[in-house]
Amino acid sequence: MSKTVVGFMLVDAPHSALNNAGSDAGDRTDNIVRVKSIRRGRKVYPYVSGQALRYWWRDTLAQKCGWKLSPIEREKKIAFTSANPIEYDDDDVFGYMRALKAKEGGTVTRISPLKNSPLISVIGQIPTQDFGVMARHEGNPVPYEHEFYSTVLKGIFSIDLDSLGVFYATEKTGYKNMHPKLEEIAEEQGLSHEEETKKWVMPVDVRTKRAQDVIKVLPNLQGGAKLTSHLTDVSPKFIVVAAIDGGNHIFMNIAKEEDGEAVIDIEALKEVVTEYKDSILTDVYIGRRKGFMDELEEPLEKLAGENGKIHVGTIKEAVDQFSNKIPELMKE
Numbered sequence: 001m002s003k004t005v006v007g008f009m010l011v012d013a014p015h016s017a018l019n020n021a022g023s024d025a026g027d028r029t030d031n032i033v034r035v036k037s038i039r040r041g042r043k044v045y046p047y048v049s050g051q052a053l054r055y056w057w058r059d060t061l062a063q064k065c066g067w068k069l070s071p072i073e074r075e076k077k078i079a080f081t082s083a084n085p086i087e088y089d090d091d092d093v094f095g096y097m098r099a100l101k102a103k104e105g106g107t108v109t110r111i112s113p114l115k116n117s118p119l120i121s122v123i124g125q126i127p128t129q130d131f132g133v134m135a136r137h138e139g140n141p142v143p144y145e146h147e148f149y150s151t152v153l154k155g156i157f158s159i160d161l162d163s164l165g166v167f168y169a170t171e172k173t174g175y176k177n178m179h180p181k182l183e184e185i186a187e188e189q190g191l192s193h194e195e196e197t198k199k200w201v202m203p204v205d206v207r208t209k210r211a212q213d214v215i216k217v218l219p220n221l222q223g224g225a226k227l228t229s230h231l232t233d234v235s236p237k238f239i240v241v242a243a244i245d246g247g248n249h250i251f252m253n254i255a256k257e258e259d260g261e262a263v264i265d266i267e268a269l270k271e272v273v274t275e276y277k278d279s280i281l282t283d284v285y286i287g288r289r290k291g292f293m294d295e296l297e298e299p300l301e302k303l304a305g306e307n308g309k310i311h312v313g314t315i316k317e318a319v320d321q322f323s324n325k326i327p328e329l330m331k332e
Contacts, residue, residue, distance in 0.1 A: 008251035009236035043124030056223030105179025119153035122262035152262035165207030287318025
């Protein structure tokens, strides 16, 4: 049985420019900053890249959970971390790739146990173009333009609990996590080892804390561009989280556009919880911030009343209650 945490979240972006694409070579002037967006049919959907979301997540873990982040080294056109998942939590959870010299063990790579999608607008949205000027100097003001939007962004994430704190030294891309020096450190620190599979495992309390931190920090998620003039709170305003046997992102399609507004499809949520009941390893925890999609309060309470395995509360209640289940999952 595999154990994967699967999560879905909505971020309210009422006046935001969270991730910018820079200037467009085809623009009439060269001082327009565009937001990142994709097209589907005739509609435009602003988004925050998956990389930007991971940057916010990692930075918040350092600030709120005291994570010691792996130092970054730069060599000409490449940059890499220490590739030491034993000492640095983020190398374990976010993965790495580092090309070492052959005598040092060669290239090591690690597939990130934490995976996430970009945050993508639920509704089609043409960004607004805002004009500004720099006028604090003598002479004519310097005009500039930037885009922002008003929407709700959706995203999914997963955490592979079986891989978290588990490292291999096998010659396979994504699984050659260890090099000789790192194996020496693993031995010194008493990690358990299977010679036949070349597998190293960190103590369960360390693995559990890292998994819990990744979930419990979500109500404090912070980051984004243009905060000085847009100040968007990027912490999730709606979240669904559970653990399943497998890796399917069963909650990916529970948000949709309806009459130009982002809505949660309660029937779609009910369907996946019912159809995957044999694969869901924990109860399903749903959190919502009051003031955001208040129309969901009654349908969600009704859903929880019909299914005792669904719990509804605030964002913090949802992540805390789910996090309390992680120690059991890590020991199984």
